[in-house]
Amino acid sequence: MPRASVVGAGMTKFGVHDSTLSELFAEAALSAFDDAGVGPDDVDALYFGNAMGGQTENDTHLAPKAASRIGLAGVPCQRFEDACATSANAFKNAVHAVEAGVHDTVLVGGSERCTPVTGLGTAEMTRIFASASDRHYEQPTGLTFPGVFALLTKRHMHEYGTTEEQLAHVAVKNHANGEHNPIAHFGKQTTVEEVLEGPVVADPFRLMDCCPFSDGASAVLVTSTDRADSFDDPVDVSGVGHATDVVPLGAKPVPHATEAARKAAAQAYEQAGASADEMDFAEVHDCFTGAEIMASEAIGFFEDGEGGPAAEAGRSSLDGDRPINPSGGLKAKGHPIGATGTGQIVELTEQLRGGAKERQIDGATKGLAHNLGGDAATTVVTVMEVRE
Amino acid sequence: MPRASVVGAGMTKFGVHDSTLSELFAEAALSAFDDAGVGPDDVDALYFGNAMGGQTENDTHLAPKAASRIGLAGVPCQRFEDACATSANAFKNAVHAVEAGVHDTVLVGGSERCTPVTGLGTAEMTRIFASASDRHYEQPTGLTFPGVFALLTKRHMHEYGTTEEQLAHVAVKNHANGEHNPIAHFGKQTTVEEVLEGPVVADPFRLMDCCPFSDGASAVLVTSTDRADSFDDPVDVSGVGHATDVVPLGAKPVPHATEAARKAAAQAYEQAGASADEMDFAEVHDCFTGAEIMASEAIGFFEDGEGGPAAEAGRSSLDGDRPINPSGGLKAKGHPIGATGTGQIVELTEQLRGGAKERQIDGATKGLAHNLGGDAATTVVTVMEVRE
Numbered sequence: 001m002p003r004a005s006v007v008g009a010g011m012t013k014f015g016v017h018d019s020t021l022s023e024l025f026a027e028a029a030l031s032a033f034d035d036a037g038v039g040p041d042d043v044d045a046l047y048f049g050n051a052m053g054g055q056t057e058n059d060t061h062l063a064p065k066a067a068s069r070i071g072l073a074g075v076p077c078q079r080f081e082d083a084c085a086t087s088a089n090a091f092k093n094a095v096h097a098v099e100a101g102v103h104d105t106v107l108v109g110g111s112e113r114c115t116p117v118t119g120l121g122t123a124e125m126t127r128i129f130a131s132a133s134d135r136h137y138e139q140p141t142g143l144t145f146p147g148v149f150a151l152l153t154k155r156h157m158h159e160y161g162t163t164e165e166q167l168a169h170v171a172v173k174n175h176a177n178g179e180h181n182p183i184a185h186f187g188k189q190t191t192v193e194e195v196l197e198g199p200v201v202a203d204p205f206r207l208m209d210c211c212p213f214s215d216g217a218s219a220v221l222v223t224s225t226d227r228a229d230s231f232d233d234p235v236d237v238s239g240v241g242h243a244t245d246v247v248p249l250g251a252k253p254v255p256h257a258t259e260a261a262r263k264a265a266a267q268a269y270e271q272a273g274a275s276a277d278e279m280d281f282a283e284v285h286d287c288f289t290g291a292e293i294m295a296s297e298a299i300g301f302f303e304d305g306e307g308g309p310a311a312e313a314g315r316s317s318l319d320g321d322r323p324i325n326p327s328g329g330l331k332a333k334g335h336p337i338g339a340t341g342t343g344q345i346v347e348l349t350e351q352l353r354g355g356a357k358e359r360q361i362d363g364a365t366k367g368l369a370h371n372l373g374g375d376a377a378t379t380v381v382t383v384m385e386v387r388e
Numbered sequence: 389m390p391r392a393s394v395v396g397a398g399m400t401k402f403g404v405h406d407s408t409l410s411e412l413f414a415e416a417a418l419s420a421f422d423d424a425g426v427g428p429d430d431v432d433a434l435y436f437g438n439a440m441g442g443q444t445e446n447d448t449h450l451a452p453k454a455a456s457r458i459g460l461a462g463v464p465c466q467r468f469e470d471a472c473a474t475s476a477n478a479f480k481n482a483v484h485a486v487e488a489g490v491h492d493t494v495l496v497g498g499s500e501r502c503t504p505v506t507g508l509g510t511a512e513m514t515r516i517f518a519s520a521s522d523r524h525y526e527q528p529t530g531l532t533f534p535g536v537f538a539l540l541t542k543r544h545m546h547e548y549g550t551t552e553e554q555l556a557h558v559a560v561k562n563h564a565n566g567e568h569n570p571i572a573h574f575g576k577q578t579t580v581e582e583v584l585e586g587p588v589v590a591d592p593f594r595l596m597d598c599c600p601f602s603d604g605a606s607a608v609l610v611t612s613t614d615r616a617d618s619f620d621d622p623v624d625v626s627g628v629g630h631a632t633d634v635v636p637l638g639a640k641p642v643p644h645a646t647e648a649a650r651k652a653a654a655q656a657y658e659q660a661g662a663s664a665d666e667m668d669f670a671e672v673h674d675c676f677t678g679a680e681i682m683a684s685e686a687i688g689f690f691e692d693g694e695g696g697p698a699a700e701a702g703r704s705s706l707d708g709d710r711p712i713n714p715s716g717g718l719k720a721k722g723h724p725i726g727a728t729g730t731g732q733i734v735e736l737t738e739q740l741r742g743g744a745k746e747r748q749i750d751g752a753t754k755g756l757a758h759n760l761g762g763d764a765a766t767t768v769v770t771v772m773e774v775r776e
Contacts (some may be wrong), residue, residue, distance in 0.1 A: 020523050054443040054469075054519050058527070061471035061520035061762040064632040068765075073634035074651070077766065078477050081442075081467045083449035089466050093481065132449035135408050138447070175744050208680030244452040246461035263462070374449040377456075378465065 002236035003271065004095045005228030006384070007105075008036025008221035009349040011342075012174055014185045014334030016115045017215040021053050025111035026069040028217035032107065033070075036221045036231060040071035043221070047094045049087030049110030051337040055128045056118040065242075066111070076103075081338070083132035084287065085373030086110055086379035087218065088341030092240045094222045104227060109219030110338035116240045117215060121381040125213055129337075132374040134248030146202035146210060146288065148375055151249060153204055153290025156256040159305065162293060164204050166308035168195035169287040171208045171331055173317050178328025180358035185214045187336030209289040214334030218343040228387070235352045238274070238366075239265025239383040247377045261298035261370060264381040268368070269300075272383040276300030279383070280364040281322075281351060283344040285372040286329040292316075295370050296324055299381065318359060326351060327361045341380065344369035348384045390624035391659065392483045393616030394772070395493075396609035397737040399730075402573040402722030404503045405603040409441050409450055413499035414457040416605035416625045416727075420495065421458075421651025424609045424619060428459035430490040431609070434480045434680060437468050437475030437498030438726040443516045444506040452498065464491075469726070471520035472675065473761030474498055475606065476768035477728030482610045494613060497607030498726035517725075520762040522636030533674065534590035534598060535765055539637060541592060541678025544644040548693035550681060554594050556583035556721040557699045558677035559596045559719055565706060566716025568746035573602045573722030597677040602722030616775070623740045626662065626754075627771040629655030635759055635765045649686035649758060652769040656756070657688075660771040664688030667771070668752040669711040669739060671732040673760040674719045680704075683758050684712055687769065706747060714739060715748045729768065732757035736772045 010031025017024050024049070033039060046067050053059040063077035080090040085111030094106040114125055138148075154163050172192055178184035189209055198206035228234035243263035249255050269275060274372040282299060286292035293307035301322045302310045310316055316324035327333045327347040330340060348367045350356045361367075369382045398419025405412050413436070421427060436451040447453075451465035467483060468478040475498030482494040502513055518532045526536075544550050560580055566572035578596055586594035616622035629652035637643050657663060674680035681695035689710045690698045698704055702711035715721045715735040718728060736755045739745045750757075757770045 019680065022523065051448065052442060054440060054448070054516075055448075057442070058516065058519040059523050061635075061765065062467060063470060064762065064765040065523065065635045067632060068635045068639070073765075074632055074648075076480075076630040077470070077632050078481065079469045081448060081469055082451060082465070092464075093466065096490050097484065100484065100490065102484050102488065128446065130440075131446040135410065135447050135453065191717075211667065242464040243456060244462055244465050247449075247453045247456045251456070370508075374452065377449065377452040377461075 002225050002238045004098045004237045005225050005362060006220050006223050006345060006349050007031040007223050007228050007231040007234045007236040009346040010035055011183055011218035011346050012216050013183045014214045014216035014336055016117055017113065018117045018312050021050060021059055021111045021113060022065045022069045024217040025066045025109060028109055028219040029070050029107060032219040032221050043072060043105050045075050045105045045106045046077040047073055047090040047106055047108040048077060049090040050079060051083060051086045051112060052128055053082050056113060056120060062106060082378045083373030084337050085371045085378040085380050086338040087342060088371035091342055091345055092242050092380050095237055095240050098222055098224045105221060105223040107219060108222055109342045111216060111217035112336035112338040113215040114213035114336060115215050137248045137250060141377040145204055149288040149291050150202035150205050152256050152294060156290060156294055160269060162308035165192060166312045167204065167209055167289040168192040170292045171195045173323050174286060174329040174331040177318060177326050177359055178326050180203040180331025181328045181333055184328045184332050185212055186332050205288055211287050211330040211335040214336040216334060216336035216339045218339045218346050220342055220345050233353050234387050235349045236385050237382060239268035239271030241265060241381045243379055245377045247375050249375045257296055258294050258298045258376045260379040261295060261372060264379045265299045268381040268383045274366060274383060279366050279368045281326055281361045282324050282335060282368040282370060283327060283347050284324055284370040286325055286331045287335060292324065299368060299370055323361050326361055339372040344371055352384055352386050390613050390626045392486045392610050393613050393622040394625060394733060395611050395616050395619040395622045396420040396610050397734040398423055399606035399734050400602035400604050401571045402602045402724055403503065404505055406505045409438060409447055409499045409501060410453045410457045412605040413454045413497060416497055416607040417443045417458050417495060420607040431460060431493050431495045431604055433463050434460055434465040435478040435494055435496040436465060437478040437726040439469050439471060439474045439500060440516055444501060444508060444776055466772050470766045471761030472725050473729060473759045473766040473768050474726040476759035479733055480630050480768050483628050486610055486612045493609060493611040495607060496610055497605060497730045499605035500724035500725060500726040501603040502601035503603050509521045525636045525638060534593055537676040537679050538590035538593050538636060540644045540682060544682055546677060550696035552584060553580060554696035554700045555592065555597055555677040556580040558674065561705050562674060562713050562717040562719040565714050565747055566720025569716045569721055569746045570736050572602050572716045572720050574720050574749060593676055599675050599718040601725040602724045604722060604724035604727045606727045606734050608730055608733050621741050622775050623737045624773050624775050625770060626773050627656035627659030629653060629769045631767055633765045635763050637763045644682055646682050646686045648765060648767040649683060649760060652767045653687045656769040656771045662754060662771060667754050667756045669714055669749045670756040670758060671715060671735050672712055672758040674713060674717040675723060676688040680712065687756060687758055696741055699709045711749050714749055729759040732759055740774050
C-alpha cells in the first residue's frame with residue numbers, strides 16, 4: 001500500500017538565476033501546479049526547503065514569503081533546513097502529513113542560489129557550505145566539504161581498492177546523462193582522460209569529480225493515494241526512510257559505510273515491500289564522484305566494494321543493468337542545495353511516467369532517490385513506483 | 389480529547405551564553421529528560437528550531453549536531469526555521485507527528501545566540517533579524533523589525549487611540565513578572581516614567597518598549613496522550629493553530645489586526661473546544677510592547693482597541709483578571725529567537741503544574757501560547773490544559 005502520491009512536478013533549469021529565492025521557487029511551483037492541473041486554492045500547506053539563504057543573501061522566513069508569491073498566503077508553511085538533504089526531508093514530512101490526514105495536498109519544494117549572482121565568490125560559498133560540518137572539531141581545522149568526502153572516499157579506496165579511474169567513470173557517465181537533460185546545469189560530455197587531467201581539489205578528487213555550485217528550484221505536489229485518483233498521471237510514494245548519523249566524521253565507527261543511508265534505505269525498502277533488486281534505477285547524491293560509489297553500495301545496488309568496478313564496467317550507465325543518476329545527478333544536473341532533494345523526486349516522477357525522453361529508463365516501474373546532507377549525517381531515501 | 393501531552397520541560401537561563409548552539413541546546417534537552425525521567429533511548433525524533441545560526445556563526449545542519457551531543461544520533465531529525473515562530477512551529481509539527489503515530493515521543497526545542505558572544509554587534513544583529521522581512525519591498529528600504537512593529541503599532545494607535553503610556557504599562561508589568569523568573573534575562577523592575585524617558589528606537593517605541601537580544605535554549609518532550617499516563621506530571625496539548633499571512637506588511641489589508649494570529653487562535657480554540665474566556669493566562673509574543681497589545685486582542689483576551697486600556701488598568705498583570713506573560717515575556721525573560729516558542733511551552737507547563745512559584749497564576753487549568761514570526765506573517769497558537 002503506497003503512502004502518498006506525487007500528482008504534479010516542476011522545476012527551473014539548474015544553473016545561474018538572477019531572481020530572488022521566492023521568485024525562483026514560484027517558477028517551479030507554478031510549473032508543478034500546471035502539471036497537476038491545480039491552482040493555489042487546491043493546496044493546503046507549503047513545506048519549503050532552503051539551506052543557506054540567510055547566509056548567502058540575508059533572506060530568511062522564506063516559507064510565507066514563497067507562499068505569498070504564488071497565491072498561497074495564509075496556509076501553514078514551514079521552512080526546513082537539513083544541509084544538502086533539506087528538501088528531501090521536507091518531502092518526507094509532507095508524505096507523513098498527507099498519510100496522517102493532517103493535510104490533503106501539500107506543495108513541497110526548495111529553492112537555492114549558490115552562484116556568484118549572490119555577490120559571493122567560490123571561496124566564500126565553500127566557507128558557507130562548511131557551516132554544515134562539525135562546529136567543534138571540523139570547522140576550526142578548515143575542513144570543507146571536498147575534504148569531508150575526500151576523507152570518506154580515501155577510506156573506501158583503502159578498504160576496497162577503489163581507483164581514481166573508477167571515480168572518473170562516474171563523472172563521465174553523469175555528464176553523458178546530463179546532456180540529455182534540458183534542465184541540467186552542465187550537459188557537456190567529458191572523458192576519463194579529461195577528468196584525470198584536471199586540477200586536484202582535494203585528493204583523490206579532481207575538478208571534474210566535484211559537482212558545481214548551482215541556482216535553481218524544484219517543487220512537487222503530494223497528496224493522499226485516494227485523492228490521487230482524480231489526477232491525470234499520479235506516481236506513488238511507496239516508502240520514505242530517514243536516518244541520521246553522529247557528527248563529526250571522526251566519531252563514526254565506519255565512516256565510508258554512510259550508515260544513515262543504509263538505515264534510511266532499509267526503512268524505505270521495508271515500507272515499499274521491495275528490495276534493491278527491484279529498483280529499475282536510482283537518483284543518488286553524487287556531490288562528489290566518490291559519494292555516488294558509496295551511495296550505490298549503501299542502497300544495495302552493488303555489494304560493498306563493488307561500486308567502483310561497477311561504475312567502470314558501465315553497469316550504472318543509462319543502458320547498464322543498474323542505472324544511476326539518469327538525470328545527470330548533482331554532478332551534471334547541478335546542486336542548488338535546498339532544491340536538490342525534491343529535484344530528485346521530479347526526476348523519479350518523470351521517469352516513472354515514461355516521459356524522460358532520451359534519458360528514459362525503458363520500462364521503469366520502480367525508482368529510488370537518495371539525498372544526503374552534511375557529514376553523511378542526514379539521509380533520506382525515497383522509493384516511488386508506477387501506480388497500479 | 390487532547391492531541392498530545394508534554395511530559396518533560398527544560399530550559400537554560402536566557403541571557404548571555406558562551407557555548408555553541410548544540411551545547412546550549414544540550415543543557416535544555418538534558419534538563420527536559422531529567423524532568424520526564426527518561427533518557428535518549430526513550431526518544432524517537434528531534435524537531436529542532438534555530439533561526440539564525442548560519443548567519444550569526446556559520447553553524448547549520450544543527451539537528452543532527454544537536455542530536456549527537458545528547459546521545460540521540462541516528463533518530464530522524466529536522467531543523468525548522470520560521471523566524472521568531474521557529475520552535476513553536478517545530479512544536480506544532482511534533483504534536484501532529486505523535487498524534488498521527490509517526491513517532492511515539494519527540495524532543496522539540498530550539499537554541500539561539502544573539503548577543504555579542506557571536507562576535508556580532510547590535511547593528512549587525514539587527515540587519516540579520518531583518519532577513520525575515522520582505523526581500524523586494526522592505527529590506528531595500530532599510531526597514532528593520534523595530535520599524536515593522538512600530539508601523540503596526542502606529543496604525544493601532546491611529547485606529548483606537550492607544551497611547552505611549554499604555555505601551556509603557558506592558559513593559560512595567562513584564563519586568564515585574566520577570567523579577568520572579570529565575571531564568572529571565574532581565575528581572576529588574578521599571579516604571580512608566582522610566583520607560584517614557586528612554587531614547588526613541590522607532591517611534592512610538594523607546595528602548596524599554598523593545599525586547600533584548602538573548603542567548604538561550606528550551607526543550608520539551610511531546611508524547612501521545614496514552615503514553616503520557618506513564619509519566620509523573622503530564623500536561624495536555626488540546627489545540628495548536630498555525631496560520632500565515634501575506635508578506636510584505638504593505639500587502640496586508642488590515643495590518644494591525646495580525647490576521648494570522650486570529651486564524652491560528654481560532655483553530656486552537658476550536659480544537660480545544662474552549663474559548664478565550666476559559667484561558668487562565670497567556671504567554672504572547674511581546675517582541676515590542678505594541679505587539680503584546682495587538683496579540684492580546686488577536687487571541688480574544690480583549691476586544692479590539694481594548695488592549696491598551698486593559699494593560700493600563702492592570703488587567704493583564706499577574707493579579708489581573710486576564711494575566712499575560714507571567715514569565716516576563718520576551719520583554720523581560722528575553723528572546724533567543726529559535727528558543728522562544730518552546731520557551732513559552734515550558735512556561736505553560738510550569739504554570740499548569742502549579743510550579744511557577746512567585747509568578748504562579750492561582751488555580752490555572754488552561755493556558756495559551758502565541759508565537760509570531762516575521763512581519764506578523766507566521767503565527768502559532770497553542771492551548772494547553774491540566775490533565776483531567
